[in-house]
Amino acid sequence: MGLIDRFLAGDRRALARLATLVEVGDPVGDAALSRLYQASGRAHVVGVTGPPGAGKSTLVDALIRAVRDSGRRVAVVAVDPSSPISGGAVLGDRVRMGRWHADDGVFVRSMASRGRLGGLAAATAGVVHLLDAAGFPLILVETVGAGQDGVEIASLAQTTVVVQVPGLGDGVQAIKAGLLEIGDILVVNKADEPGAAEQVRLLRDLTTSGADAAGWRVPVLPTVAATGDGVDVLLDHLDAHLAVLRASGGWERRLRSAAEAEVLGRLRADLERRLAVSPEGVLELSELLAAVAERRTTPGEVVARLVDRIDGG
Amino acid sequence: MGLIDRFLAGDRRALARLATLVEVGDPVGDAALSRLYQASGRAHVVGVTGPPGAGKSTLVDALIRAVRDSGRRVAVVAVDPSSPISGGAVLGDRVRMGRWHADDGVFVRSMASRGRLGGLAAATAGVVHLLDAAGFPLILVETVGAGQDGVEIASLAQTTVVVQVPGLGDGVQAIKAGLLEIGDILVVNKADEPGAAEQVRLLRDLTTSGADAAGWRVPVLPTVAATGDGVDVLLDHLDAHLAVLRASGGWERRLRSAAEAEVLGRLRADLERRLAVSPEGVLELSELLAAVAERRTTPGEVVARLVDRIDGG
Numbered sequence: 332m333g334l335i336d337r338f339l340a341g342d343r344r345a346l347a348r349l350a351t352l353v354e355v356g357d358p359v360g361d362a363a364l365s366r367l368y369q370a371s372g373r374a375h376v377v378g379v380t381g382p383p384g385a386g387k388s389t390l391v392d393a394l395i396r397a398v399r400d401s402g403r404r405v406a407v408v409a410v411d412p413s414s415p416i417s418g419g420a421v422l423g424d425r426v427r428m429g430r431w432h433a434d435d436g437v438f439v440r441s442m443a444s445r446g447r448l449g450g451l452a453a454a455t456a457g458v459v460h461l462l463d464a465a466g467f468p469l470i471l472v473e474t475v476g477a478g479q480d481g482v483e484i485a486s487l488a489q490t491t492v493v494v495q496v497p498g499l500g501d502g503v504q505a506i507k508a509g510l511l512e513i514g515d516i517l518v519v520n521k522a523d524e525p526g527a528a529e530q531v532r533l534l535r536d537l538t539t540s541g542a543d544a545a546g547w548r549v550p551v552l553p554t555v556a557a558t559g560d561g562v563d564v565l566l567d568h569l570d571a572h573l574a575v576l577r578a579s580g581g582w583e584r585r586l587r588s589a590a591e592a593e594v595l596g597r598l599r600a601d602l603e604r605r606l607a608v609s610p611e612g613v614l615e616l617s618e619l620l621a622a623v624a625e626r627r628t629t630p631g632e633v634v635a636r637l638v639d640r641i642d643g644g
Numbered sequence: 645m646g647l648i649d650r651f652l653a654g655d656r657r658a659l660a661r662l663a664t665l666v667e668v669g670d671p672v673g674d675a676a677l678s679r680l681y682q683a684s685g686r687a688h689v690v691g692v693t694g695p696p697g698a699g700k701s702t703l704v705d706a707l708i709r710a711v712r713d714s715g716r717r718v719a720v721v722a723v724d725p726s727s728p729i730s731g732g733a734v735l736g737d738r739v740r741m742g743r744w745h746a747d748d749g750v751f752v753r754s755m756a757s758r759g760r761l762g763g764l765a766a767a768t769a770g771v772v773h774l775l776d777a778a779g780f781p782l783i784l785v786e787t788v789g790a791g792q793d794g795v796e797i798a799s800l801a802q803t804t805v806v807v808q809v810p811g812l813g814d815g816v817q818a819i820k821a822g823l824l825e826i827g828d829i830l831v832v833n834k835a836d837e838p839g840a841a842e843q844v845r846l847l848r849d850l851t852t853s854g855a856d857a858a859g860w861r862v863p864v865l866p867t868v869a870a871t872g873d874g875v876d877v878l879l880d881h882l883d884a885h886l887a888v889l890r891a892s893g894g895w896e897r898r899l900r901s902a903a904e905a906e907v908l909g910r911l912r913a914d915l916e917r918r919l920a921v922s923p924e925g926v927l928e929l930s931e932l933l934a935a936v937a938e939r940r941t942t943p944g945e946v947v948a949r950l951v952d953r954i955d956g957g
Contacts, residue, residue, distance in 0.1 A: 361944060368942040456943070583937070590936035590943065597947045602915060623903035624896070629681040630769070630903065631674060634910045642955070 335363050338465065343435060346465050350440055353457040356450070364457050371463035372586060374406075375573050378485045379473045380513070381494030386520045390494060390556035390565075391473050392430070395437055397559070397566045398469060404436040406467040410455050410474040410484055411443045438462065452483035453600060456593045459487055469569075485513055486592035489585045490572045492516045492565070495534065497526035514549060516568050522553030522561065545579035547572060605640060648676050651778065656748060659778050663753055666770040669763070677770050684776035685899060687719075688886050691798050692786045693826070694807030699833045703807060703869035703878075704786050705743070708750055710872070710879045711782060717749040719780040723768050723787040723797055724756045751775065765796035766913060769906045772800055782882075798826055799905035802898045803885045805829045805878070808847065810839035827862060829881050835866035835874065858892035860885060918953060 337345035352360030379394075381387050391407055398405040431437040442455060455472065462470050474484045485491055493514035517538065519530045534551045542548040550568055554561035576582040619636070622628045650658035665673030692707075694700050704720055711718040744750040753775075755768060768785065775783050787797045798804055806827030830851065832843045847864040855861040863881055867874035889895040932949070935941045 365942050365944060369939040372937075372939045587934060587937040591933045593943045594933060594936060594946050594950070597943060598915070598950055601947065601951055602911070620904045620907060621900060623907060624685075624900040626682045626685045629678050630906045630910060631678060633907050634914065637907070637911055638914055 334359070335366060338363070338367070341465075343438070346438065346461070347440075350458050350461055353461055354440075354442060354454045356454065360457070364460060367464040368460055371460040374459075374463040374467055374470045375490065375569070376459060376463070376470045376472060376488045376589075377569055378488030378491040379471055379494060380475060380485055380491065381518075381520075382496075383475060385494040385496045386556050387473050387494050390518070390520055390554060390562070391471050393554075393556045393559050393562040394471060394566060395431065395439075397562050399434065399436060401566070403469060404467050405469045405471065406438040406462040406465075407440070407471045407473065408455060408458055408462070409439070409441045410451065410472065411441070438465075438467065450600060452596050453593070455484050456487055456596075483592055483596045487589050489576055489582065489589075490515050490569060492518055492569075494518045494520050495530060496521045497524045497530045515547065515572050516565070517549060517551045518565060519551065519553045520556050523555050523558075527553060545575050545581045547575045547579075547581075647672070648679060651676070651680070654778075656751070659751065659774070660753075663771050663774055666774055667753075667755060667767045669767065673770070677773060680777040681773055684773040687772075687776040687780055687783045688803065688882070689772060689776070689783045689785060689801045689902075690882055691801030691804040692784055692807060693788060693798055693804065694831075694833075695809075696788060698807040698809045699869050700786050700807050703831070703833055703867060703875070704784050706867075706869045706872050706875040707784060707879060708744065708752075710875050712747065712749060714879070716782060717780050718782045718784065719751040719775040719778075720753070720784045720786065721768060721771055721775070722752070722754045723764065723785065724754070751778075751780065763913060765909050766906070768797050769800055769909075796905055796909045800902050802889055802895065802902075803828050803882055805831055805882075807831045807833050808843060809834045810837045810843045828860065828885050829878070830862060830864045831878060832864065832866045833869050836868050836871075840866060858888050858894045860888045860892075860894075 332340070334345050334349060338349055349360060349363055353364055354360070379387055379391055388409065391409070395405055395407065431439055440458060442451065442458065455474075459470055459472060472484060472488060491513050493516070495517065497519065517534050519527055519534065521527065522531070531551050531553055538549045538551060552561060552565055552568060554565055556562065573582075576585065616637075619628070619633045623630055623633055645653070647658050647662060651662055662673060662676055666677055667673070692700055692704055701722065704722070708718055708720065744752055753771060755764065755771065768787075772783055772785060785797060785801060804826050806829070808830065810832065830847050832840055832847065834840065835844070844864050844866055851862045851864060865874060865878055865881060867878055869875065886895075889898065929950075932941070932946045936943055936946055
């Protein structure tokens with residue numbers, strides 16, 4: 332029996348193997364994804380983003396437990412654009428894999444940057460589509476949400492949870508990083524630490540602009556992921572947001588914008604690959620931009636040169 | 645005497661004519677810009693961004709007066725990505741042109757979207773380079789700062805002023821639009837209206853994270869543009885920020901990032917032009933993305949098809 336047939340029969344090891352092939356961009360993985368893609372588009376994809384140290388992993392772990400307690404299956408893709416290690420070698424991944432290993436209703440995969448330009452977001456999208464096609468009704472995508480990769484990864488989600496921690500400074504950092512604007516649900520984690528109530532109040536003040544077109548009002552939820560406090564309420568809000576999306580046409584709009592982000596992201600990656608096919612290419616691009624800044628050449632001349640390179644690529 | 649020679653001799657009508665040729669992308673304008681570009685890179689380019697209704701135009705007008713009172717020349721490029729009208733036909737432009745018409749130390753140009761994909765930011769950059777080469781020591785670029793065009797236009801500036809108005813709702817909108825993160829100076833305009841003190845306090849709370857690497861601490865300045873209150877203080881802060889940039893190497897870094905944004909923006913525009921060379925092309929792209937969202941095709945197939953079109957373009 333082939334890999335895809337075993338995948339379709341629910342074989343967990345076939346899923347893990349295919350996820351790795353998709354992640355590394357192996358042609359076998361791409362072919363499988365092309366065949367399985369039409370079975371995707373059904374899962375509720377939830378992005379969990381926030382700055383390092385906000386307790387995202389602990390929160391996702393607590394969410395896994397809450398989802399399992401409600402009798403549902405769940406998959407997790409944890410993406411760390413800052414780490415060069417991938418393929419399940421991340422420490423946190425092994426810890427988690429160990430914890431949920433015996434539970435067939437949970438699948439966890441960690442992914443990290445492989446140094447490819449634009450490749451991480453595309454790889455993440457592929458793995459999410461695969462888990463979606465495998466029938467997981469809920470997929471949690473954990474990421475810092477910053478940088479080009481982070482933004483593209485966040486755009487995969489139908490629901491985005493932005494995780495903050497107490498302390499005004501952290502709140503400011505999240506606001507400045509543009510994380511607030513993408514949140515459908517704001518979480519103040521470590522809500523038992525000093526400053527949590529103020530943080531919740533500040534965020535509620537900042538989100539009082541009323542319900543959006545679909546009738547959704549962004550909630551600010553305190554949690555203590557380490558003890559599980561508030562996590563059931565968070566899960567209730569995930570389900571409520573899904574219901575609002577389904578009822579309002581927002582579901583189709585978000586699938587559409589996810590498709591747009593994925594296609595344009597891959598085009599951008601293709602463009603970048605052609606512009607800088609080698610370390611020398613990156614250096615040359617850097618020198619060309621410096622020459623423009625120093626007025627030794629013009630933007631028009633550099634653009635013409637780069638367009639030539641794209642056409643020759 | 646040719647147009648460029650008259651421009652170099654300080655002829656104001658030659659400047660206005662060249663600005664129009666650059667704005668509409670005329671080959672004569674492009675050729676002039678290539679020749680004059682090396683004389684640019686000296687002006688202090690100040691972006692003035694904020695939501696519609698924040699009083700940006702009135703504030704820029706008050707700034708013109710303050711700059712003229714200090715004996716310096718100043719140029720203004722007012723960009724409205726939401727308006728389809730360009731070439732000096734905007735009402736506010738004619739009002740302004742009238743007001744400053746007799747003053748050779750002031751040059752004002754309004755620009756609006758001409759419906760070209762990615763064209764507005766490139767056109768704005770060209771006009772700014774031209775005014776820079778014409779020797780204006782200060783160039784104010786007024787824009788809403790939102791959307792892809794707004795972001796690219798904002799990246800032209802060495803100093804960015806983000807204009808807010810009283811009322812928490814407006815503050816939230818600016819935060820959500822990601823405007824706060826790009827501000828070197830925050831202005832609460834209409835500071836004589838209710839809620840101004842609270843707005844200033846909120847923004848100061850949000851910007852207490854200390855000085856940046858160059859030693860600059862983002863100030864929050866109340867102004868009443870209509871009466872000129874606070875505008876001298878704003879001008880002092882523009883000059884102070886320029887001094888910090890000059891002393892810290894920030895000047896060169898900002899010129900470099902402006903060059904990068906311009907080159908990559910023009911490449912993006914080139915890519916978009918090839919993807920959608922006609923209204924039919926835009927429709928087809930839209931249909932392809934809908935087909936991906938509805939799982940009738942895959943992201944990979946659409947990317948391959950679009951790459952073929954780029955290569956054939």
